[in-house]
Amino acid sequence: MDWRAPVMDYCERQSSAFWAEPANALTNFAFVIAAAAAFVLWRRRGGADYPALALIIVTASVGVGSFIFHTIATRGAMLLDVIPIAIFIYGYFLLALRRYFRLPMAPAAALTLAFAAISFFATTIEALNGSVGYLPALAALAIFAALLWPRGERRATAQALAAAALIFAISLAFRTIDRAICPAFPLGAHVLWHMLNACVLWLLLRAAILADRDQASPIQNAKEPTAA
Template sequence: MDWRAPVMDYCERQSSAFWAEPANALSNFAFVIAAASAFLLWRRRGGADYPALALIIVTASVGVGSFVFHTVATRGAKLLDVVPIAIFIYGYFLLALRRYFRLSIVWATAITLGFAAGSSFATTVDALNGSVGYLPALAALAIFAALLWTRRGQRATAHALAAAALLFAISLVFRTIDRAICPAVPLGAHVLWHMLNACVLWLLLRAAIFAGPRGDQASPIQNAKEPTAA
C-alpha cells in the first residue's frame, strides 16, 4: 500500500494541495476547544480523575490528527485521523462499563474487546459513505443511556449519553450525505460532522467527569465491588 497516495474523499477537496480543505481542516479546532473546556472542568473538580484526563488528551489529539489528515490528505495521514477516534471510542466504552455500571476490570475488558471486534467487522462494510463503522458506537451510546435510565442516581448520566447519541446520529447523517450533495453544495457536509462530534465528545467527557472522583476522593472505579477473600 502506498501510504503517500492522496485521499480525495470529500466535496471540499478538489486538488492534492495542502490547503484544499480549509473548512474541514479548521473545523477540527472544535475538538481542541472541547478538550480545553473539559480540562477546565476537570481542574475545577479537583484534578484527581486520571482516566477522564486521558480521554481529554485523546479528544485534543482527535482534532490535531484530523487537521493533519485534512491538510496532508494521504493514506498515511489518515491513520492520524482514525486511530485517536478509535482510542476514544474503546477507551470511553471501557470507562463507562467500569464507572457507570461498576463492572470488574476483567468483565469490562472482555466486553470492550468483543465490542472492538464487532466494530472492526463493521468497518469492512462499504456502505453509507463509510459511516457503517460508527454505527456500533451509536448503538452502544443508546443502549447505555437506556440502561442507566433504569438505575437510581444515574438519570443525569443517562440524559447526557442520550443527548450525545442524538447528536452523534445527526452528525452521521451529515457524514453520510457528504459526497451525495457535492453538486449542490460544493463545500459538503463533513464540516458539520466535525463540529457536532466535538459537541458529542464534550457531552461524554462532562458526564464522565461528573461521575468520577472529586479532589482527594477515591475513584468510583476503585470502589467498584470486587470479590473479597473469605
C-alpha cells in the same frame, strides 16, 4: 499500500494541495476547544481523575490528527485521524463499563474487546459513505443510556449519553450525505460532522468527569465529611 497516495474523499477537496480543505481542516479546532473546556472542568473537580484526563488528551489529539489529515490528505496521514478516534471510542466504552456500571476490570475488558471486534467488522461493510463503522458506537451510547435511565442516581449520566447519541446520529447523517450533496453544495457536510462530534465528545467527557464523584458508592459517600 502506498501511504503517500492522496485521499480525495470529500466534496471540498478538489486537488492534492495542502490547503484544499480549509473548512474541513479548521473545524477540527472544535475538538481542541472541547478538550480545553473538559480540562477546565476536570481541574475544578479536583484534577485527580486520570482516566478522564487521558480521554481529554485523546480528544485534543483527535482534532490535531484530523487537521493533519485534512491538510496533507494522504493514506498515511489518515492514520492520524482514525487512530485517536478509535482510542477514544474503546477507551470511553471501557470507562463507561467501569464507572457507570461498576463492572470489574476483567469482564469490562472482555466486553470492550468484543465491542472492538464488532466495530472492526462493521468497517469492512461498504455502505453509507463509510459511516457503517460508527454504528456500533452509536448503538453502544443508546444502550448505555437506556440501561442507566431507570437508575435514579444515574439519571444525569443517562441523559447526557442520550443527548450525545442523538447528536451523534445527526452528525452521522451529515457524514453519510457528504458525497451525495457535492453537486448542489460543493463545500459538503463534513464540517458539520466535525463540529457536532466535538459536541458529542464534550458531553461524554463532562458526563464521565461529573460521574466520578457524583456517582460514588454509598460507602465512599459516607466517608466524605459533610458541611456544618
